[in-house]
Amino acid sequence: MNNTVFGLTMLVVGMGGTLVTLFIITLVINALSLFFPVRPDEEEKK
Amino acid sequence: MSEAILSALGALFEGVRFLFAHGGPNVIMISVACVMFWLAIAKGVEPLLLLPIAFGCLLVNLPLSEVMHADGVLKTLYDFGIGNELFPLLIFVGIGSMTDFTPLLANPRLLLFGAAGQVGIFVTLLLALWLGFSKEEAVSVAAIGACDGPTVIYVSNMFAGMDRIPTAMVGALAVAAYSYMALVPVIQPPIMRLLTTKKERAVKMPSPKGKVSKAALIAFPIVVTVITGIVAPKGLPLMGMIMLGNFIKVSGVAPRLASAAENEIANVSTLFLGLAIGGTMLGTQFLTRETLMVFGLGLVAIMIDTVGGILLGKIWYLLSGGKVNPLVGAAGISAYPMAARLVQSEGQRWNKHNYLLMHAMAANTGGQIGSVMAAAIMLSLLKGLGII
Numbered sequence: 001m002n003n004t005v006f007g008l009t010m011l012v013v014g015m016g017g018t019l020v021t022l023f024i025i026t027l028v029i030n031a032l033s034l035f036f037p038v039r040p041d042e043e044e045k046k
Numbered sequence: 047m048s049e050a051i052l053s054a055l056g057a058l059f060e061g062v063r064f065l066f067a068h069g070g071p072n073v074i075m076i077s078v079a080c081v082m083f084w085l086a087i088a089k090g091v092e093p094l095l096l097l098p099i100a101f102g103c104l105l106v107n108l109p110l111s112e113v114m115h116a117d118g119v120l121k122t123l124y125d126f127g128i129g130n131e132l133f134p135l136l137i138f139v140g141i142g143s144m145t146d147f148t149p150l151l152a153n154p155r156l157l158l159f160g161a162a163g164q165v166g167i168f169v170t171l172l173l174a175l176w177l178g179f180s181k182e183e184a185v186s187v188a189a190i191g192a193c194d195g196p197t198v199i200y201v202s203n204m205f206a207g208m209d210r211i212p213t214a215m216v217g218a219l220a221v222a223a224y225s226y227m228a229l230v231p232v233i234q235p236p237i238m239r240l241l242t243t244k245k246e247r248a249v250k251m252p253s254p255k256g257k258v259s260k261a262a263l264i265a266f267p268i269v270v271t272v273i274t275g276i277v278a279p280k281g282l283p284l285m286g287m288i289m290l291g292n293f294i295k296v297s298g299v300a301p302r303l304a305s306a307a308e309n310e311i312a313n314v315s316t317l318f319l320g321l322a323i324g325g326t327m328l329g330t331q332f333l334t335r336e337t338l339m340v341f342g343l344g345l346v347a348i349m350i351d352t353v354g355g356i357l358l359g360k361i362w363y364l365l366s367g368g369k370v371n372p373l374v375g376a377a378g379i380s381a382y383p384m385a386a387r388l389v390q391s392e393g394q395r396w397n398k399h400n401y402l403l404m405h406a407m408a409a410n411t412g413g414q415i416g417s418v419m420a421a422a423i424m425l426s427l428l429k430g431l432g433i434i
Binding site: 014030 | 265277420
């Protein structure tokens with residue numbers, strides 16, 4: 001594999017992979033908020 | 047008798063003789079060490095790292111120094127904790143313990159700024175390849191765009207261990223990474239002002255309303271570790287250690303471990319890592335054209351990271367009807383919490399009633415996760431392509 005093809009592959013798949021993975025983590029964080037809502041006693045402390 | 051005395055005196059002046067005969071590169075590197083001392087002490091530039099790195103650089107460049115020879119003190123430290131990548135990972139445990147992901151969990155969509163802030167890594171990789179660096183060297187140089195010293199050392203040292211890049215390059219990369227991290231307040235503001243209008247910079251963002259439960263904070267590091275392990279297993283040690291440190295802290299049941307991670311473990315690892323990295327900066331190997339190019343490309347990487355974050359911010363500004371301040375995108379890099387504080391001060395410069403800190407902190411912790419994730423994905427891609 002020549003350097004340009006390698007670089008472009010890393011750019012597209014690497015950047016795309018990072019974006020998609022972080023988007024998945026965003027969804028997971030939203031799910032965590034649904035599964036683990038703030039309890040009333042935590043709310044009072046805040 | 048007199049001959050013996052003369053020989054003994056001659057031995058004492060061997061170093062001076064060496065300095066005059068072949069000591070040019072050593073003198074230059076000792077000057078570089080002095081500049082690093084000055085930056086760390088007088089200017090406060092990353093003193094925790096620059097002081098030991100500079101001292102290691104001084105030790106290795108003194109004439110006839112044997113500190114990096116087999117069984118030398120710095121070589122022993124190098125083999126003990128850099129050659130096997132232990133020290134960067136231990137520092138990550140400390141970083142994880144020092145990081146508060148609450149703003150990010152309260153406003154998870156800002157994690158996407160942490161992805162945009164990594165674009166510099168991949169663009170710089172391409173640039174480095176075009177400039178003639180080998181694939182492994184280009185990946186190592188590009189890692190400076192992660193804005194994260196331990197990641198740079200972890201990635202580059204992996205290649206140094208395979209003899210794919212010169213060991214001296216690890217030192218150059220580490221110094222470049224830590225220098226530019228410290229220079230973020232100088233590098234970012236002109237780019238922020240160049241790419242945004244006064245109206246955009248003055249956008250006031252309301253405080254995030256989302257609340258975060260302790261259970262969510264505890265589950266978060268476990269979930270991120272599992273996702274990284276599935277998507278990019280080659281980078282699992284990096285993400286695993288940062289999340290371990292955070293997990294210990296948020297669990298709240300092991301304050302001694304959390305304190306040790308933040309203090310003793312992070313401090314001792316930082317000292318030894320700095321010294322050992324400084325030990326790789328031997329003048330005859332360090333003073334090359336490649337080193338200058340490493341510094342140039344490192345600067346480009348961090349500038350492109352900033353551009354990537356701000357451009358995503360501008361797109362978000364348009365899509366949200368002007369409710370998102372594009373400056374927040376500049377915090378999507380790993381320099382924590384410096385980048386977030388910078389966004390806050392820049393935002394207040396254009397609107398005194400603007401409090402962007404919590405949003406910027408969310409983007410900044412997103413940048414930490416993003417940088418490690420980008421490195422993890424990069425390493426896994428290299429494995430997939432049969433390069434490592």
